[in-house]
Amino acid sequence: MSGLDALYQQIILDHSKAxxxxxxxxxxxxxxxxxxxxxxxxxxxxxxLRAVVEGGRIRQxxxxxxxxxxxxxxxxxxxxxxxxxxxxxxxxxxxxFREMMRSRGKIEPDEEVLAEAAAxxxxxxxxxxxxxAMLAWVAAEDAVGRASGGASG
Numbered sequence: 001m002s003g004l005d006a007l008y009q010q011i012i013l014d015h016s017k018a019x020x021x022x023x024x025x026x027x028x029x030x031x032x033x034x035x036x037x038x039x040x041x042x043x044x045x046x047x048x049l050r051a052v053v054e055g056g057r058i059r060q061x062x063x064x065x066x067x068x069x070x071x072x073x074x075x076x077x078x079x080x081x082x083x084x085x086x087x088x089x090x091x092x093x094x095x096x097f098r099e100m101m102r103s104r105g106k107i108e109p110d111e112e113v114l115a116e117a118a119a120x121x122x123x124x125x126x127x128x129x130x131x132x133a134m135l136a137w138v139a140a141e142d143a144v145g146r147a148s149g150g151a152s153g
Contacts, residue, residue, distance in 0.1 A: 011077070011119040016069035021079025024064045028052050031059045034146035036139040040131045045071040047136045051143035058085050058144060068132050070123055075136035077116045082140060087148055093117070094141050101130050 031054030039046050045067025052060040061083045063075050082090050096113045097120070105125035109118035120133045 009119075009122075011116055012069060012073040012123075015073035015076035015116075018076070019072055020076040021062055021083065022064060022076065024048065024050055024062055026060075026062050028062075029059050030054065032147040032149070034143040036142035036146070038135050038139040038142075040067070040071070040135055042128070042131060043068065045132055045135055047071065047075055047139045049075070049136060049139035049143050051140060051147045053087070053144060053147040056087055056148075058082050058087070058090055061140065061144075063136060063139070065136070067135070070120070070129055071132040071135050074117075074120060074133045077119070078136050078140055081115055081117060082144075087144065090140075090144060094137055097137055098134070100124055101134055 028050065029052055031052040033050060033052045035048060035050045037048045047063055047065040049061065049063040051058060061079050063079060065072060065075055081093060085093065093113060096110055097117050100107060100109045100114065100121055101124045103124055105121065109121040111118045123129045123133045
């Protein structure tokens with residue numbers, strides 16, 4: 001395992017244990033709010049994600065879920081990255097993550113765009129795990145899009 005692969009693996013492990021943005025009991029700030037619930041029927045992973053959008057930015061992104069380390073870590077990393085982003089910037093981030101996950105490991109992640117989300121590049125080589133990593137991102141795109149009136153970027 002290369003040093004970069006080891007670092008990526010550690011990021012996933014850390015985020016699966018210390019889940020950033022977890023907890024829908026946190027009060028939502030003012031703004032347009034939407035909730036999305038997503039389920040991966042293949043493995044049983046579940047995510048419920050709440051997005052609050054105000055002034056063209058994601059003001060808050062909170063989630064609750066149950067599932068494997070990959071799906072929980074992905075939600076945690078997403079929460080760190082997306083909160084505070086402009087909608088267009090979030091659209092670029094989500095698009096880059098989706099492209100990386102669909103590549104089946106054939107493209108190098110753009111760490112300038114993806115930051116810690118680049119840690120999931122290795123997951124893209126395993127088709128059964130791609131849905132785990134994508135679950136929170138699908139929920140976020142849905143919730144952000146609905147909270148912003150469909151203008152998620």
